[in-house]
Amino acid sequence: MPREPGGRPGADRRSLATPLRLAGVGVCVLVLVVAVAGLAGGLERVPAPQLPVVAVDEVSEGEPWNVTVTAAHLFRELGDYSPVDEDNHWLVIETNVEVTADESRGDVSSALYPWGVEGLVSEFKLTGLEEGAFGADEVLLVRDSTQVGALHPGLVERVVFLWEQAGDAPVPTEVTVRIVSMTLRESTLSGHMEWLDPEPRARVTVPVRDRRDES
Amino acid sequence: MSPNGQDPPPSPRFTTGPLRWRAAVPQHRSPGGSRIGSALAALVLLVVVVAAGGLVVGTELNDDRRFREFVASGPVGEPVSAHTVDLTVLGARTAATIVEEPGFIPRDTAGVWVLVRIRALAQREPVSIGYAAVRDSAGREWSATERVEQPLVGFGYQLEPGIPVEAEVVFEVPREVATDLTVRLGDAGVDLRMQTVAEVPVPVDEAAVAAGLAATEPLVLADPELVIADPQVLVGTEGNGR
Numbered sequence: 001m002p003r004e005p006g007g008r009p010g011a012d013r014r015s016l017a018t019p020l021r022l023a024g025v026g027v028c029v030l031v032l033v034v035a036v037a038g039l040a041g042g043l044e045r046v047p048a049p050q051l052p053v054v055a056v057d058e059v060s061e062g063e064p065w066n067v068t069v070t071a072a073h074l075f076r077e078l079g080d081y082s083p084v085d086e087d088n089h090w091l092v093i094e095t096n097v098e099v100t101a102d103e104s105r106g107d108v109s110s111a112l113y114p115w116g117v118e119g120l121v122s123e124f125k126l127t128g129l130e131e132g133a134f135g136a137d138e139v140l141l142v143r144d145s146t147q148v149g150a151l152h153p154g155l156v157e158r159v160v161f162l163w164e165q166a167g168d169a170p171v172p173t174e175v176t177v178r179i180v181s182m183t184l185r186e187s188t189l190s191g192h193m194e195w196l197d198p199e200p201r202a203r204v205t206v207p208v209r210d211r212r213d214e215s
Numbered sequence: 216m217s218p219n220g221q222d223p224p225p226s227p228r229f230t231t232g233p234l235r236w237r238a239a240v241p242q243h244r245s246p247g248g249s250r251i252g253s254a255l256a257a258l259v260l261l262v263v264v265v266a267a268g269g270l271v272v273g274t275e276l277n278d279d280r281r282f283r284e285f286v287a288s289g290p291v292g293e294p295v296s297a298h299t300v301d302l303t304v305l306g307a308r309t310a311a312t313i314v315e316e317p318g319f320i321p322r323d324t325a326g327v328w329v330l331v332r333i334r335a336l337a338q339r340e341p342v343s344i345g346y347a348a349v350r351d352s353a354g355r356e357w358s359a360t361e362r363v364e365q366p367l368v369g370f371g372y373q374l375e376p377g378i379p380v381e382a383e384v385v386f387e388v389p390r391e392v393a394t395d396l397t398v399r400l401g402d403a404g405v406d407l408r409m410q411t412v413a414e415v416p417v418p419v420d421e422a423a424v425a426a427g428l429a430a431t432e433p434l435v436l437a438d439p440e441l442v443i444a445d446p447q448v449l450v451g452t453e454g455n456g457r
Binding site: 104144149156 | 324356
């Protein structure tokens, strides 16, 4: 067998033997760790953490707003506001909202959403939130029934959020409302400080009062 | 070994090429202690460089600071130039309830209404006052309310050069900050980057707030008015008087 000048027979094999042995030991250790972790339950699916529960009339404090859910109703019409389809009705969530950010906010319609309610007609999907999180069709100030353009820091306002629900959808007797928080941070895209990363921070389950015959 | 029994002194060595003398070197490598010292010094230097870099990054202005607006400040009653428009704060009123016109729906508030009367004069070209807000000393900012029609704020009203216009800008603020406000006005929209903003203290004191809140009748918003009593203002851009 021809030999490289100056080489010794089997030298290449011996030079590879140690790294291969170490790699084998590493793989065995890794398999052992995974097996032990699996036996200890480390590979089981972890259920999503439950959102903190807030009671009706209890303030959910956070940024950029504090939100208190006070009641829920079903109305055929609400003042001058009628559903697009006359067979439908409004799901109305009644709240108190206070902007805790340092500036007026025009995106209060993103402050909360009903969860698990069937037949919502809204197509206003709340950006950055879970599938099925829809923003209100209308957000109104209770004090004068006008649409909310912006809410301002330090002023607690009574606000109602309206979602149009299909007339043939199951009528909810209670509804779970998820309250959204955001974080003020520097945007990696724009480089500016922005309110980003919306996520539900609390949930409120509120009885729904069917008042469709009153309107 | 020399004949006298002593080692000869190290002799100079010569290299090929140009004649160069090199002293004898006991060993070319530094002793082990020196190597450890050098490694430690390099490590310390690395840590210092990384820490200094971290400090530089930490103190670097973010885009909001780097491109922040230019602020032109002035007192009440004096025109303040916001680049394309001169703005003068003439006074302020407060109220618990306002109404756009008699017979309209009164608008109450959880705080207090602050109505700042301003005079605006476009300088060289038609402009609009796209930005109007009040800010307290803590840095909180309240934009002009959208609950009533603002005659002079927004891009629906265009100021013509040389024609001053007076109107009220309406804000809804908490009671406790009503005497601690500066009004900020400019021709920018939402994006204030590299724009000019005029800043003037809002002339409201405790007595005015108390009187406004105690009033039983809604305060009727003043109509905007052209200030053209002095025809000179129509032919120049300097005049601000009536």
